[in-house]
Amino acid sequence: xxxxxxxxxxxxxxxxxxxxxxxxxxxxxxxxxxxxxxxxxxxxxxxxxxxxxxxxxxxxxxxxxxxxxxxxxxxxxxxxxxxxxxxxxxxxxxxxxx
Amino acid sequence: xxxxxxxxxxxxxxxxxxxxxxxxxxxxxxxxxxxxxxxxxxxxxxxxxxxxxxxxxxxxxxxxxxxxxxxxxxxxxxxxxxxxxxxxxxxxxxxxxxxxxxxxxxxxxxxxxxxxxxxxxxxxxxxxxxxxx
Numbered sequence: 001x002x003x004x005x006x007x008x009x010x011x012x013x014x015x016x017x018x019x020x021x022x023x024x025x026x027x028x029x030x031x032x033x034x035x036x037x038x039x040x041x042x043x044x045x046x047x048x049x050x051x052x053x054x055x056x057x058x059x060x061x062x063x064x065x066x067x068x069x070x071x072x073x074x075x076x077x078x079x080x081x082x083x084x085x086x087x088x089x090x091x092x093x094x095x096x097x098x
Numbered sequence: 099x100x101x102x103x104x105x106x107x108x109x110x111x112x113x114x115x116x117x118x119x120x121x122x123x124x125x126x127x128x129x130x131x132x133x134x135x136x137x138x139x140x141x142x143x144x145x146x147x148x149x150x151x152x153x154x155x156x157x158x159x160x161x162x163x164x165x166x167x168x169x170x171x172x173x174x175x176x177x178x179x180x181x182x183x184x185x186x187x188x189x190x191x192x193x194x195x196x197x198x199x200x201x202x203x204x205x206x207x208x209x210x211x212x213x214x215x216x217x218x219x220x221x222x223x224x225x226x227x228x229x230x231x
Contacts, residue, residue: 007154009219027222028147029146029147029148029149029181029219029220029222029223030146030147030220030222030223030226031145031146031184031222031223031226032131032132032146032222033131033132034129034130034131034132035129035130035132036128036129036130037128037129038119038120038128039119039120039121039122039128040128040129042119061119064116064117065116065117065118065119066116066117066118066119067119067121068118068119068120068121069120069121069122070121073121073122074121076122077121077122077128080128080129081129083129083216084129084131085216085221085222086129088154088218088219090154
């Protein structure tokens with residue numbers, strides 16, 4: 001049930017600018033710019049250069065926020081971030097290997 | 099993002115208010131990618147980066163066909179010393195050798211780039227190179 005590990009690029013690889021409730025993100029490796037709404041920036045922060053499963057991501061975000069939503073909602077957000085090239089599945093997943 | 103805690107009154111610490119973070123409905127969208135104007139695209143393509151191999155495969159060697167193999171595998175080449183820029187990738191894909199890249203490894207690196215898939219580090223850059231302008 002652990003599922004894949006997700007990881008985002010290091011903080012050095014992105015440039016973030018707050019825009020009145022939204023976040024503009026410049027992704028240096030791809031040279032693309034994205035506009036993010038919550039909880040996307042918080043998800044990226046939770047897994048920047050530190051892979052985690054969906055459950056672990058929920059736990060990390062719960063340490064700083066009152067998270068309103070379930071695992072399925074998080075998986076939908078992760079899928080969007082994957083499609084945008086901002087999140088990828090870590091190739092080496094201890095849980096997957098087990 | 100930071101939240102200031104109210105000053106304690108009468109010396110009593112007050113609990114900090116926690117921000118509610120809604121994960122949203124499954125159909126909601128929280129990411130919009132900006133399509134740059136053509137001129138800006140050209141600039142982005144030249145400066146975007148393709149690590150060879152991707153960071154999660156750091157240390158692995160690149161075989162002549164672009165696949166990743168164990169370090170020291172005969173006929174394979176060590177990783178590129180630094181991420182390749184979009185401009186360098188264009189040179190590689192044309193069969194050339196960019197300055198600072200091992201000429202013998204160039205073809206292996208070019209094949210690695212051709213095998214990039216969505217979700218892999220550098221794919222967006224590679225896809226940008228393929229877009230007609």
